[in-house]
Amino acid sequence: MLIWTPALLIVIKINVIDFLIDKNSPTHLAFKRLAKKKGAMIGLIILLVLIFLAIFSEYVTPYKYDKINPVMALRPPSMVHPLGTDGFGRDQLTRIIHGARVSLQVGIISVAIGGFFGILLGAIAGYWGGWTDEIISRFIDIMLAFPSILLALAVVSVLGPDLFNLMVAVGVSSVPAFARLVRGAVLSIKENDYIVAAKAIGCSNTKIIVVHTLPNIFAPILVFATLQVATAILAGASLNFLGMGARPPTPEWGLLLAESRDFFRRAWWLATFPGVAIMITVISVNLLGDGLRDAFDPWLKNK
């Protein structure tokens, strides 16, 4: 992972910092377009609120997420417990706010894992071509032959059910899609003059990929990764619902829904609100991703 840190910094510097300062750069214009998109901005604001809640959940919630209070068990929403309480009398609002941390972690970490290996494989396949490309592409085809949630399930079943393994599994299941995207993008730019020039002055292959190639395919990767976070949150919630990840009393949203089935007939609030939380989070990520795609699209088309 460490060798990618300078790469990431270079990508961020070239794409974000340089271009934000330069008012005529495509990235600057794209972010300007993004700022005008109502949907994307709503998504971004909700997401920022969620991130804030996730970081400071201990301080913003009135109760402790694992505080058992049998007297208050299965109370419907009220002034004291806005979203009701569960079978142990724990406050559901508190548990859902704490759950934001787990879900965002699953989304971000699994995309980081999937993106790391997917970008690596895709860049190598696209840049070197030939039999390297052939082998990696066949490997990707094989991974794509499994429906992604089943691939994730298979990985979890091998690694054993656990929250971190779940992130690895969801990450692995997104590797082929990342690799395909990056391979295509690298293929489309690798014949450009600046790559040829970099080769001519004797840059190493690694340097060409990291410094000259990746920054130039930053836009499609950013868009895809954002949308992939939404997919990963959903997949993570599904696997947690199946009991393949977090263990009680962790307040994970999918797990909360699984637990709600014990009180299905008596406590509608337990089955409703965690799902609403998942939906709001995923919608906001999707809105941001759609906005990013539209904002960057003219640039992609011009290439």
Next chain:
Amino acid sequence: MIPVFIGVTLAVFLMLHALPGDPVLMMLTEHSGGAAPTVTGTISQEMYDNMREQLGLDKPLYIQYSKFVYDILRGDWGNSFRTQLPVSDMLLRNLPYTIKLALSSLGVAIVLGVILGVLAAIMRHTWVDSLTMTVAVTGVSMPNFWLGIMLLFIFSLSLRWIPAVPPADEWISLILPSIALGFSAAAIIARLVRSSLLEVLHQEYIRTARAKGLSEFFVIMKHALKNSLIPVVTVVGLQFGNLLGGTVIVETVFARPGLGMIMIEGIMEKDFPVVQGSVLFAAIAYMFANFIVDITYAYLDPRITYSDKN
């Protein structure tokens, strides 16, 4: 297709070897009723070796693999660690439920998706369009298991239209699960049909069709829709994989028998041949679905051929 088949079987085969722990000990654990044995403790070296030989684990990997593929092609998918029943029997017994669910949810997805997409496209910039697209964004962002729980709440518990646990053989048991499973695919299809149809409606042959006096209904149904469906077919093919995977989750929500149920049980009980079998089966089914998609392409667009004749 054959290289992918080899790769898929190899991947599933290697899963067993990637497991932490010794499969021989795992099997013996099941035999001895759950107490974890060790070679020197509860079981003798002889028993261990016998079991190892019986499972074929003493042979080199490539021989094990070729035997694995040979057995799969012959229809021998191994025996469950737990029940000792042949995995192929378990799969075949549960398969019809999963296929019915996957196909009916695919039906829900296509019908709902195309109708919503066409409506949104022909009523562009009206409230119908915005409502449909809002439903679509919500649909892709909704976890299918939660939608299933909500449907159970509304239609089984509150309205009492459909029993919460209907007999799995009756068609009524398919309604809620296939909506829960097909809804997000419907949302994806609706968005795609809308944008694809809007693109086609700008084409000149549509103007010609209108100019020669065809009714708007006929223009859309006969001329525009067929040509806008090609990108949709690809997505339907991809979505079929998601639906197949989604059955695992939706079957759990509705407590339906099926591939998903035995897979989840297999993972929970560490019954590995069952997990292997169901994962492999799903992958093969998905491969066939993609194959069918390729054929459908050629049918929808005669320009696409898969030979080098032109």
